[in-house]
Every structure is written in structure tokens, then in C-alpha cells.
Amino acid sequence: MNLVVLYLLLVKATLTSFSGLASLPVVRSDFVVRRQVLTDRQLSTAVAAGRIGPGPNGIYVVSIGYIVDGIPGACAGWLAMITPAFLIIPMLRFLGARAEHPRARSVARAVLFAGAGLLASASVPLARDAITNPLSLGIFAVSFLLIASERLDSLWVMLGAALVGLIAFQF
Amino acid sequence: MARPRFTPVTNLFLRVGISVFGGGDPTIAILQREFYRRDWLSPEKFAIAFGLARLTPGTNVLAFCAATGWYMLGIGGALAAVLAVTIPASILVVWLTRAYDLTAHSRLAQSVANALVAAAVGTMLGAALLLVRTQSKRGHWLKPVAISLGSFLLAYLVKLTPLQVITAAAIVGFYWVES
Numbered sequence: 001m002n003l004v005v006l007y008l009l010l011v012k013a014t015l016t017s018f019s020g021l022a023s024l025p026v027v028r029s030d031f032v033v034r035r036q037v038l039t040d041r042q043l044s045t046a047v048a049a050g051r052i053g054p055g056p057n058g059i060y061v062v063s064i065g066y067i068v069d070g071i072p073g074a075c076a077g078w079l080a081m082i083t084p085a086f087l088i089i090p091m092l093r094f095l096g097a098r099a100e101h102p103r104a105r106s107v108a109r110a111v112l113f114a115g116a117g118l119l120a121s122a123s124v125p126l127a128r129d130a131i132t133n134p135l136s137l138g139i140f141a142v143s144f145l146l147i148a149s150e151r152l153d154s155l156w157v158m159l160g161a162a163l164v165g166l167i168a169f170q171f
Numbered sequence: 172m173a174r175p176r177f178t179p180v181t182n183l184f185l186r187v188g189i190s191v192f193g194g195g196d197p198t199i200a201i202l203q204r205e206f207y208r209r210d211w212l213s214p215e216k217f218a219i220a221f222g223l224a225r226l227t228p229g230t231n232v233l234a235f236c237a238a239t240g241w242y243m244l245g246i247g248g249a250l251a252a253v254l255a256v257t258i259p260a261s262i263l264v265v266w267l268t269r270a271y272d273l274t275a276h277s278r279l280a281q282s283v284a285n286a287l288v289a290a291a292v293g294t295m296l297g298a299a300l301l302l303v304r305t306q307s308k309r310g311h312w313l314k315p316v317a318i319s320l321g322s323f324l325l326a327y328l329v330k331l332t333p334l335q336v337i338t339a340a341a342i343v344g345f346y347w348v349e350s
Contacts, residue, residue, distance in 0.1 A: 014228065014229040014230065015228045015229060016228065045268065046268065049264050049267040049268040050264055051194075052267050052280075052284060053192075053260060053263045053264045053267050054188065054189050054190060054191055054192050054260050054263065055188060055191075055198075055256070055257065055260030055261070055263075055264070056194055056195045056198065056230045056231075056232045056233060056260075057194045057195065057230075058195075058229070058230030058233070059230075059257070059260055059261060059264050060264070062261045062264050062265065063264050063265070063267075063268040066264075066265045066268050067268065071265070074261065074265050077261075078257060078258075078261045081229070081230060081233070081257065081261075082233055082253050082254075082257055083229070084227060084228045084229025084230070084233075084234070085227065085229055085230065085233035085234045085236070085237040085253050086237055086249065086253070087227050087228065087229075087234070088220075088223050088224060088227045088234040088235075088237050088238045088241075089237060089238070089241055089246070089249060091223050091226070091227070092219065092220070092223065092238055092241060092242070095219055095223070102348055103345060103348055105215055106344045106345065106347065106348040106349065107341045107344040107345050108214075108215045108218035108219055108222070108344070109214065109215070109218060109314075109315075109344060110314075110318050110340040110341060110343050110344025110345075110347070111218045111219075111221060111222040111337055111340055111341055111344065112214055112215075112217065112218035112221065112302065113302075113303060113314070113315045113318035113319045113322065113340065114318055114319070114322040114336055114337050114339075114340030114341075115199075115203075115218070115221045115222075115299075115302065115322075115337075116299040116300075116302040116303045116315075116319040116322070117299070117318070117319040117320065117321065117322025117323035117324075117325075117326065117336070118196075118322055118323075118326055118333050118336055118337075119196055119199070119200050119295050119296070119298060119299040119302075120295070120296060120299045120319075120323045120327075121322070121323050121326035121327040122196040122295065122326075123196070123292050123295040123296050123299075124327060126193055126288060126291065126292045126295070127292045129288065130285060130288040130289040130291075130292050131289055131292065132285075135286075136285060136286065136289040137289075139286050139289040139290050139293065140289045140290070140292050140293040141293065142293070143289070143290040143291075143292075143293025143294050143297065144293035144294070144296050144297045145293075145297070146293075146297070147204060147293065147294050147297025147298055147301065148296075148297035148298075148300045148301055148304075155186055155190050157290055157293075157294060158190045158191065158192075158287060158290055158291075158294075159190070160290075161286045161287050161289065161290030162283050162286060162287055164286050165282045165283035165284070165285060165286025165287065166279070166282070166283055166286075168282055168286070169278065169279050169282035169283070
């Protein structure tokens with residue numbers, strides 16, 4: 001597949017969605033159903049690879065690009081993933097001059113607190129998948145306490161968790 | 172609020188990009204905490220970046236990174252943030268795509284991945300608590316608690332989308348202005 005076409009198809013999928021995996025139906029329609037350059041199994045592999053690794057869920061489009069056209073395809077997928085992100089900058093420029101008004105500050109704080117509620121809500125399904133035994137419950141509780149008490153850099157929390165997972169495997 | 176230098180900002184996005192598992196929400200939670208610890212970004216700017224990222228097409232967390240990078244260092248900061256948070260993770264996802272059949276059945280990889288996701292969940296909840304606690308003015312806890320709890324219930328029980336929840340919170344914030 002032509003790299004420009006690959007990029008345009010993937011950027012169309014990312015531009016018409018508002019979260020990482022929401023672009024999946026468009027990707028499936030274009031790549032699996034219409035053009036038949038991917039199978040459903042390959043699509044599932046791409047989604048799984050994106051979820052196993054670090055980074056956003058939307059990173060699966062890099063994997064799609066790689067499956068379709070190797071490393072150049074992965075680059076096209078990466079470019080399609082990051083392109084829409086920069087649309088936020090004109091919006092920030094527009095809002096910048098108006099951000100100091102008391103009512104604007106109140107709206108911003110309300111959005112911030114909503115963010116805390118949304119984070120808590122998003123953690124529930126993840127918790128159901130991740131906390132399945134006493135060890136994962138312990139990792140969850142220690143991570144929560146360390147982050148909430150600001151005692152440790154988050155990198156060390158993650159590295160510590162990986163180490164515990166590694167040690168747990170030995171037993 | 173000190174203006175941060177380019178290298179430490181890029182380093183932060185780089186290490187968050189390669190060390191945070193579980194998708195965009197844990198990434199935002201950890202970035203929020205690290206910005207707060209370093210005094211790099213005001214709560215108001217964080218809130219604008221967070222809210223607008225939900226309105227931006229594509230992967231929300233990348234729009235959030237572009238916005239916070241732009242606030243701290245201009246257009247160079249936006250570029251550095253997005254590139255740092257995506258390039259190493261993209262290289263890794265290509266490798267994982269190749270190795271998927273191997274890693275999907277590897278108990279060692281699963282053990283480590285499970286531990287990382289459990290830590291990501293703890294991190295998200297810790298960051299949510301920190302967000303409310305640090306941004307609540309002394310004696311003014313009702314608005315933060317009401318909006319946070321209300322947003323949680325709207326998202327979790329009523330199943331509103333994040334965009335709808337943020338819009339509802341913005342309307343509340345517009346009419347409920349604290350002195």
C-alpha cells in the first residue's frame with residue numbers, strides 16, 4: 001500500500017475519533033473490509049500489542065502501519081497518531097487571553113476536579129482486570145499510598161512494581 | 172512558577188512515555204503529579220489543557236502533552252513533549268507486534284505486565300486524590316469534593332462520556348464561583 005494513502009487512511013481514523021481505541025471501527029472498515037490489507041486477527045494483534053506496552057491505547061495505529069508496510073508503515077502510523085494532537089495549540093492561543101477572568105478560573109478549576117473524578121472512574125475497569133490476587137492488591141495499595149503521599153518519584157513506583165512482578169514469577 | 176528548562180521537560184515526557192502502562196489516563200495522572208512536584212504548571216493551565224484535550228480529535232493524552240509542553244516551552248515544548256512520549260513507546264510497540272505470539276504466552280511477561288497495571292491503577296487513584304487535596308483552598312472543600320464525586324458518579328454510574336462530564340463540570344464552575 002502506498003505510504004501516503006496509508007497515512008491518510010490512518011489520520012482519517014484518528015481525526016474522526018476522540019479517544020485512543022475509538023478509531024478502531026474506522027480502521028477496520030478501511031483496512032479489513034474495504035481494502036482487505038489486514039485480517040481481523042492482525043487487527044487484534046495490533047490492538048493487543050498496543051495495550052501490552054507503555055503509552056496511549058491509540059498507539060495501536062503504529063502497529064497497524066507496521067503490519068501493513070513494515071517500518072515505513074509504522075512511521076506513517078506514528079505520524080497519523082501524533083498529527084491531530086497539535087490541533088490543540090490554536091485552541092489554547094484563543095483561550096490564553098481569557099484565562100485570568102474569575103469565571104474562567106472557576107470553570108478551569110471545576111474541569112480540574114472533574115478530571116479527578118474521571119481518573120477515579122477510569123481506574124475501576126482497570127482495577128477489575130489488574131487486581132486479581134493478594135499480590136496485585138498489595139502492589140495497588142502501596143502504589144496508591146506512595147503517589148498520594150508524594151514520597152517517591154512515579155518512575156520508581158513503576159520500576160518497583162515491575163521488579164515485584166519479576167520476583168513473583170520466580171515463586 | 173519557575174519556567175522549566177527544555178532538557179528536564181523532555182526527560183520527564185520521555186520517561187513517562189516508556190514507563191507508564193495502562194493507557195492515557197495513568198499517563199495524565201502521573202504527569203499532573205510530576206508537574207505539581209516541580210511547580211512547572213499552574214492548576215488553571217493544567218485544567219485548560221486537560222479539558223481541551225478531551226475536545227481535540229485523536230488520542231487525548233497526546234493533545235494533553237502538546238498543550239502542557241506548549242504552556243511550558245512554546246511550540247518547541249509541544250513538539251518535544253509529543254515526540255518524547257511517543258517515539259520510544261512506538262519503537263516498543265513495533266517490537267511487541269513482532270514478538271506478540273511470544274509475549275502473549277510468556278508467563279514472565281504476563282507477571283510483570285500485571286504488576287505494572289496494578290501499580291498504574293494505584294497511581295491513578297493516588298493522583299486523583301492528590302489533585303483534589305492540593306487544589307482545595309483552606310476551608311473550601313465542598314466544591315472540589317462535590318464536583319469530583321459528581322463527575323465520578325456521572326462517568327461510572329450514568330455512563331456519560333468524559334466530554335459530557337467535563338461539559339457538565341464547566342457549567343457548574345461557570346455558575347458556582349467561589350469568593
